[in-house]
Amino acid sequence: MKERLDKLLASTGRWSRREAKELIREGRVAVDGCPARSGEEKVDRASGTVTVDGAALTLQTHTYIMLHKPAGVLSATEDPRQKTVLDLLPEELRRREIFPVGRLDKDTEGLLLLTDDGDLAHRLLSPKRHVDKVYYARLDRPLGEADRAAFAQGMVLPDGTRCRPAGLELIGDGSEVLVTLHEGKFHQIKRMTACRGSAVCYLKRIAMGPLRLDEGLEKGGFRPLTAEEVAKIGGKP
Numbered sequence: 001m002k003e004r005l006d007k008l009l010a011s012t013g014r015w016s017r018r019e020a021k022e023l024i025r026e027g028r029v030a031v032d033g034c035p036a037r038s039g040e041e042k043v044d045r046a047s048g049t050v051t052v053d054g055a056a057l058t059l060q061t062h063t064y065i066m067l068h069k070p071a072g073v074l075s076a077t078e079d080p081r082q083k084t085v086l087d088l089l090p091e092e093l094r095r096r097e098i099f100p101v102g103r104l105d106k107d108t109e110g111l112l113l114l115t116d117d118g119d120l121a122h123r124l125l126s127p128k129r130h131v132d133k134v135y136y137a138r139l140d141r142p143l144g145e146a147d148r149a150a151f152a153q154g155m156v157l158p159d160g161t162r163c164r165p166a167g168l169e170l171i172g173d174g175s176e177v178l179v180t181l182h183e184g185k186f187h188q189i190k191r192m193t194a195c196r197g198s199a200v201c202y203l204k205r206i207a208m209g210p211l212r213l214d215e216g217l218e219k220g221g222f223r224p225l226t227a228e229e230v231a232k233i234g235g236k237p
Helices: 005-011 016-023 118-125 147-153 190-197 225-231
Strands: 002-005 029-031 043-045 051-054 064-068 107-117 135-139 167-171 176-181 199-206 222-224
Touching: 002 005, 005 016, 005 029, 005 043, 005 064, 016 029, 064 225, 107 118, 107 225, 147 167, 147 199, 176 190
Parallel strands: 107 199
Antiparallel strands: 002 043, 029 051, 064 107, 064 222, 135 176, 135 199, 167 176
């Protein structure tokens, strides 16, 4: 499928549509080895080659964005009253109809993958695949070895919800922990730690399967996944 060059450049998340047009006007963009003349020029994403300042762009079939979600923002595509993660992105990316893969609670920070690849999202979220998710948490009361064993065994929450075995790595005195989940029940970490007499003061997701949060991203910052990261999660090049 062919797309407008300026739209294609903007879809990478590195430039706005206006900045893409400026790059083209300055003669910094080439298509299949020839200088681009206009943002309206059509490019085949599957077979075309686009370079900016001589560096080739990866023209993926789908869009894959890593977002460092800040607290106070909903993991949703739209909401009439509250800010969503899509509100953090430029219009050019929102037009690609991307959506968050799974969700983070409003007050939880960290790694969130956004994409327009529905097949990949289904695979990553499928309960049958048990994709690991790793979280860093600060607690109001330290946990210990007995708590680690309880996480490893699996828990039944007060409302009868059964939680699969989970990893609990103690940091320092145990008031900071790394939790590895193999599922994604509602407020699961908060509910599991509450069962052990401790409340979560701060929660941040740092990994989802092989994808790890780029700590160089500020809260609210985002970037396209690298080709290597796309391959690791099973996306389409």
